[in-house]
Amino acid sequence: MAGVYDADSHIAEPEAMWQKLDPEFHPRRPVIVSVPPDTLYGKADHMWLIDGRIFPRMAGRGSSPLVTPVSQTFVREMPDVPERDMTDLPKRLKQMDLLGTERQIVFPTLFLTYLTDDVPMEVALCQAYNRHLAEVCAQSGDRIDWTLVPPLRDIEASVRELKIGAERGAKGVFFRGIEKDLMLDDPYFFPVYEEAQALNLTICIHQGSGAPALNSLVDVRRSHTFTHGRIPPVVAFRNLVANKIPELFPRLRWGFIETGASWVPFALHNLKSLGHEPAQWGPKLMEKYNMWISYEVTEDLPYLVKYIGEDRIVMGTDYGHHGRAGIIADPSAQLHMVKTVRERGYPGRLADKLLIDNPRALFGLS
Numbered sequence: 001m002a003g004v005y006d007a008d009s010h011i012a013e014p015e016a017m018w019q020k021l022d023p024e025f026h027p028r029r030p031v032i033v034s035v036p037p038d039t040l041y042g043k044a045d046h047m048w049l050i051d052g053r054i055f056p057r058m059a060g061r062g063s064s065p066l067v068t069p070v071s072q073t074f075v076r077e078m079p080d081v082p083e084r085d086m087t088d089l090p091k092r093l094k095q096m097d098l099l100g101t102e103r104q105i106v107f108p109t110l111f112l113t114y115l116t117d118d119v120p121m122e123v124a125l126c127q128a129y130n131r132h133l134a135e136v137c138a139q140s141g142d143r144i145d146w147t148l149v150p151p152l153r154d155i156e157a158s159v160r161e162l163k164i165g166a167e168r169g170a171k172g173v174f175f176r177g178i179e180k181d182l183m184l185d186d187p188y189f190f191p192v193y194e195e196a197q198a199l200n201l202t203i204c205i206h207q208g209s210g211a212p213a214l215n216s217l218v219d220v221r222r223s224h225t226f227t228h229g230r231i232p233p234v235v236a237f238r239n240l241v242a243n244k245i246p247e248l249f250p251r252l253r254w255g256f257i258e259t260g261a262s263w264v265p266f267a268l269h270n271l272k273s274l275g276h277e278p279a280q281w282g283p284k285l286m287e288k289y290n291m292w293i294s295y296e297v298t299e300d301l302p303y304l305v306k307y308i309g310e311d312r313i314v315m316g317t318d319y320g321h322h323g324r325a326g327i328i329a330d331p332s333a334q335l336h337m338v339k340t341v342r343e344r345g346y347p348g349r350l351a352d353k354l355l356i357d358n359p360r361a362l363f364g365l366s
Helices: 015-020 023-028 089-099 119-137 155-167 187-199 226-230 232-242 264-274 283-288 301-308 337-343 350-362
Strands: 005-010 031-034 046-050 053-055 103-107 144-148 172-175 202-206 254-257 291-294
Touching: 005 254, 005 350, 015 119, 023 119, 089 144, 119 144, 119 155, 144 155, 155 187, 187 202, 202 232, 226 232, 232 254, 232 264, 264 301, 283 291, 283 301, 291 350, 337 350
Parallel strands: 005 103, 103 144, 144 172, 172 202, 202 254, 254 291
Antiparallel strands: 031 046, 046 053
């Protein structure tokens, strides 16, 4: 366990989080509603109601699966709800011990999807989330880190959240691969990147459905999260590299989290069409641009190392989005991560790099 850093875990946002909401927005706070068990929503029968919209929504166009609220029947049937919503921190730490992880970083669940067009409401929701996470993680004895959620429709408010978050122990800044109608290479986001660089915060591009126009095309019963959740980070990588955005922020670290890594050769092949030498589009690129890519244990690691490099691959359990017997988990859930990597007998220090060195470097801990 010593030194192992879990680069991807989650909180299933609890009701208590919204007590941190600015009093002005208390009448509009997220509340839990329920539907009968015999509807098309099945065991995803409890939802957050936010300004007349429900999250999660398990059927129809624009739908998305989430493990929050934890009162959903399919979540409530699991034995580890207090660990998922972080209302029982000692139990969560005990689970980390069992998984062989010394430290983990937490990402949101509800904010994986696009919540509101109302900018002040978005600011209030993000502030409540960030205040809650800062308080909870501060009680973990430096074992649980967190990424802040910036209200990206308000850049000035986002910069303020970065400053407050850094003071309160945040290690990263949460982004989805497309944010509303903007790609991540858009100059609109440059003030956030500049502030993150100054504060030693990592830009974490996590899979998530942040583009309403794209989300509206998808019914999760047929496409799951592939189209609107897992493809956008690939687009972000391509555009950031193609437009040389990391060169504008040379000390800024970029992590692609819960994305898998098998798309990297494809993206690099596409980038070759820009006329660059192939040798520039592998590990040298990752090092030059300060990028790290998440890896899942079912992928072909020796093949991917050729394109990414041993020092630029990180791993996460996706704890909080895991399942149990008879329950479907997120495709990226890999609670057996540490055991699997240790048993494979990788040459040299590769296992330690994946589990210890690389994630700590990504989040500025090395």
